[in-house]
Amino acid sequence: MGNIVRQVIHEWNPCGLLPEAPIDEFDAEIEKVVQSLTAEVVKHLIFKGDFEVISDKCVEDNMDE
Numbered sequence: 553m554g555n556i557v558r559q560v561i562h563e564w565n566p567c568g569l570l571p572e573a574p575i576d577e578f579d580a581e582i583e584k585v586v587q588s589l590t591a592e593v594v595k596h597l598i599f600k601g602d603f604e605v606i607s608d609k610c611v612e613d614n615m616d617e
């Protein structure tokens with residue numbers, strides 16, 4: 553499941569960090585997503601577009617600059 557989530561996130565390329573960023577740039581966030589996957593969560597993510605885990609990562613990265 554983690555590989556599927558990783559592929560989707562890398563194709564989505566949140567924050568425009570890839571391909572320059574290390575391949576494991578989003579591993580912590582990917583793990584959180586995989587651990588929280590339930591049918592209800594998946595439906596919510598797909599149909600409501602709620603990607604707070606990734607959005608939080610983008611904000612943190614921008615604050616470090």
